[in-house]
Every structure is written in C-alpha cells, then in structure tokens.
Amino acid sequence: xxxxxxxxxxxxxxxxxxxxxxxxxxxxxxxxxxxxxxxxxxxxxxxxxxxxxxxxxxxxxxxxxxxxxxxxxxxxxxxxxxxxxxxxxxxxxxxxxxxxxxxxxxxxxxxxxxxxxxxxxxxxxxxxxxxxxxxxxxxxxxxxxxxxxxxxxxxxxxxxxxxxxxxxxxxxxxxxxxxxxxxxxxxxxxxxxxxxxxxxxxxxxxxxxxxxxxxxx
Amino acid sequence: xxxxxxxxxxxxxxxxxxxxxxxxxxxxxxxxxxxxxxxxxxxxxxxxxxxxxxxxxxxxxxxxxxxxxxxxxxxxxxxxxxxxxxxxxxxxxxxxxxxxxxxxxxxxxxxxxxxxxxxxxxxxxxxxxxxxxxxxxxxxxxxxxxxxxxxxxxxxxxxxxxxxxxxxxxxxxxxxxxxxxxxxxxxxxxxxxxxxxxxxxxxxxxxxxxxxxxxxx
DNA sequence: TAGAATCTTGTATGAGCGTACAAAAATCTT
DNA sequence: AAGATTTTTGTACGCTCATACAAGATTCTA
Numbered sequence: 001x002x003x004x005x006x007x008x009x010x011x012x013x014x015x016x017x018x019x020x021x022x023x024x025x026x027x028x029x030x031x032x033x034x035x036x037x038x039x040x041x042x043x044x045x046x047x048x049x050x051x052x053x054x055x056x057x058x059x060x061x062x063x064x065x066x067x068x069x070x071x072x073x074x075x076x077x078x079x080x081x082x083x084x085x086x087x088x089x090x091x092x093x094x095x096x097x098x099x100x101x102x103x104x105x106x107x108x109x110x111x112x113x114x115x116x117x118x119x120x121x122x123x124x125x126x127x128x129x130x131x132x133x134x135x136x137x138x139x140x141x142x143x144x145x146x147x148x149x150x151x152x153x154x155x156x157x158x159x160x161x162x163x164x165x166x167x168x169x170x171x172x173x174x175x176x177x178x179x180x181x182x183x184x185x186x187x188x189x190x191x192x193x194x195x196x197x198x199x200x201x202x203x204x205x206x207x208x209x210x211x212x213x214x215x216x217x
Numbered sequence: 218x219x220x221x222x223x224x225x226x227x228x229x230x231x232x233x234x235x236x237x238x239x240x241x242x243x244x245x246x247x248x249x250x251x252x253x254x255x256x257x258x259x260x261x262x263x264x265x266x267x268x269x270x271x272x273x274x275x276x277x278x279x280x281x282x283x284x285x286x287x288x289x290x291x292x293x294x295x296x297x298x299x300x301x302x303x304x305x306x307x308x309x310x311x312x313x314x315x316x317x318x319x320x321x322x323x324x325x326x327x328x329x330x331x332x333x334x335x336x337x338x339x340x341x342x343x344x345x346x347x348x349x350x351x352x353x354x355x356x357x358x359x360x361x362x363x364x365x366x367x368x369x370x371x372x373x374x375x376x377x378x379x380x381x382x383x384x385x386x387x388x389x390x391x392x393x394x395x396x397x398x399x400x401x402x403x404x405x406x407x408x409x410x411x412x413x414x415x416x417x418x419x420x421x422x423x424x425x426x427x428x429x430x431x432x433x434x
Numbered sequence: 435t436a437g438a439a440t441c442t443t444g445t446a447t448g449a450g451c452g453t454a455c456a457a458a459a460a461t462c463t464t
Numbered sequence: 465a466a467g468a469t470t471t472t473t474g475t476a477c478g479c480t481c482a483t484a485c486a487a488g489a490t491t492c493t494a
Contacts, residue, residue, distance in 0.1 A: 010471080033337075052472075057452065112336060119322060119327075132389070132390060157401055164381070166378045169374070171332060171336035173345070188405065268484065273482080274483090
C-alpha cells in the first residue's frame, strides 16, 4: 500500500510498452495476427507477461485502439491549431485522416479489420462511433456557420463515407495513393459546396470556433 | 468412370447446398463465426461432410463469396435490362448495391470482414477487385458518352468509395437506413454532375450500351 | 438380391490460441 | 545483508477449430 507510487509507475510503463508493441503488431499483421505471443515477442518480453499486466487480451486491444486514435487525433489537432481559414481547417481534417506514412495497404487492412470487429463487438463499435463523432464535430466547426443542420448532417455523412470508402479501397485493391485519395475527397467536397461557399471558406472571415480543438484534446 | 454422370450431379447438388448454407451462416455470424461445423449443421449434414466435397475450408469460402456476388449481380442485371434511360440505369446500379432486405448491420459487418480478409489474402482481393471492376464498368456504361476518361475514373472512384463507405458505416454505427443511404449516394452523384448533364442522363436519348449487361452474366 | 460403388456419419488428431500459475529473478525494505 | 515484495519467465492446461479417417448406411449394378 505504501509502495503504490513506484508500483504504479512500472506498471504504467509496461502497459504502455505492451500497447505500443501491440500497435506495431496490429499494423503489420492485422487484428487476426495480433496474438498474445507475438505482442510479447515484439515488446521483447516473455509470453506470459500479458496476463500479469492486463486482465485479458481485450483490454490490450481496446488500449491499442485508443492509442491509435490518439496518435491520429494529435496530428489533426496540431494542424487545426495552425489553420487560419475554414478551408485550411478542412484540409487539416481531411489530410489528418490520411497520415503521411500510414496510407498503406497493411495499415488500411488492419483498420478495416477493426471495423469488421466493431460490427460484432459493441465495445469496438463505441470506439468507432466516438471517432465518427469527432470527425463530424470537426466538419461542423468548418461548415457550421454556412450549412443548416440537415445539410450539415448530409455533408458529414457523405464526406465520412468517402474517407472510409477510400481506406477500404486501399485495403482491398491498393490502386490509389495518398495524394490521389486526398484529391478525390476534395473533388467530392468541392462538388458539394457552391463556388460562392468555397470562396467564403477560403476567406478566413468566418468566426473561428475553437470547439473542435478544445473538446477533444 | 462409367458412373461419372450421376456422381457429378450429386456432388454438384451437395456443393451448392453447402455453399448456400455457408452463405446463410456467413450472413448471420460473419467470417469469424463461419465454422465448418456450423455450416454442416446449417445444411443439415454431418460435421465431416465438408472435407468430402471440398479440398478445404478456403474452397467453401471462395465459393460462398462468388455465390454472394452472383446473387447481387443478378439483381443489378435484372434492373439494368428493365432500365430505359441512363439515369434509370444509374438507379439500377446504385440500388442494386443496396439490396432490399440486405442492408442490415450483421450483413454489412459480414461484408466488411470479407474486405478485411482481402487485405491479407490475395485470393479474396481478386474477387473484390472483380466486383469493383463490374461497378466501374456499369458506371462507364452510364457516363461513358458524357465524361472523358479522367473524369470517369474520378467519378467512379468517388461513387464506389461512397457506396463502400456507407456499408462500412452501417456495420460500425448502424445509424442509417437503406433509403437514406441511397438518397445520400444520389446527393453525392447529383453534385458531381451538372444540371445539364443530369437532364441528358434522364432524357434517354443516349445510345444504350448493352456492354454492362452482356459482359457479366 | 448380392456385391460394388458411392455417400454419410461420428470421432479422432493435431495445431494455434488465450490464460493460469508455479517457480525464478529482480527489486525494495528495514 | 536477509527477508519480503514485486516482476518476469517458462510452461501447461483447456478450448476451438480444420482436417483426416475408419466405419456404417445408402444407392447403384448385374
């Protein structure tokens, strides 16, 4: 009881190491290939160590997904903070959904396997819904002053579907590069907004809402 | 050798029965839950029967995916044949991608799990690419006379991504119905084509290409 | 109907996996 | 430094599943 401080530190270190290792294994081998033994080997530890620091594999899994989402989000937040116009914020959100070195087939495939699991496991589904809500909130902060609720809803769903669909395509066919994907999304977005609206978004004269930045960090 | 005729018939019957059973199990339990034992039980046969009629589980799996794709395609083809205008053909293609009773969470989830597998297994990837090429070909037959190659490519990718993304969304969040999904796709499509082009598509005065119908049945 | 070919059953085998655990090693406490 | 506590290791158990196979049931043939 008195040694709680030290104990917690080591425990947290190991947990983070193992989750990071799990993340690397996940990106390389997918959800299927993410076996306990492989995670421990990747972390340079003994096979039984997982059971000591985690209640079960699920805990590692959820930790890993949270870890992954946090990495993605940090990137988006950094870009959002730097953005001056709503259009720049839009670019931040879209490009943040295609991390520079991460738009590869194995990673796309891994990500899709999480979505497949979410269809069955309600815990995963919650994490994914959280992710969707963030995207939606970010888009709302860009389009908020311009679209009414219905059109915002519609546009958010379409853009989100476009992003997800391109990741899925990457996993299945791998016939598309990161830059091309981003261009396609913006082709879609530009066709959804009028020229006048696009001009307004680029002007930077909209009230800058800090909501997207504040809420999720 | 002399009894080849009879033997082949029974064998084909059982194979079809088993593949249909596999399909039902797949739709209900996903790729993970599609176990040999469950397939046989669903078909009302003994657990060992799979090994008699198939080399391995993979053969059943590929057969099942082909079976599923054929079902989907037949629906699209029937609608394509009945269509009189290019716009009607477009509706056939889009609505064919959201079969009436099939846009449900478990089915979406099952379909996504196949895509996840395709990211790892090259055989699945081929089947999915075939599927994408069909969609692309169908869209080409609609937009062919109107778009140049580059714009056709772009539009096909965007529409395909939109379709896939909505299925993925269905699997993960299940916050969208079939009619809503179709409306969203058409909102996307209408924003991609000009009013003048939409009018042209609806007019039915384009040359009707039989290619899409002929090639895939 | 007897025998042969085909089909079906039920079970056994072995691999891969998550998890539990006893023992060993390392670290901390006094 | 000796003992207590925490951390790590390696292994073993139990489970699920695909696959193989021997034995039984059915259908065909002559």
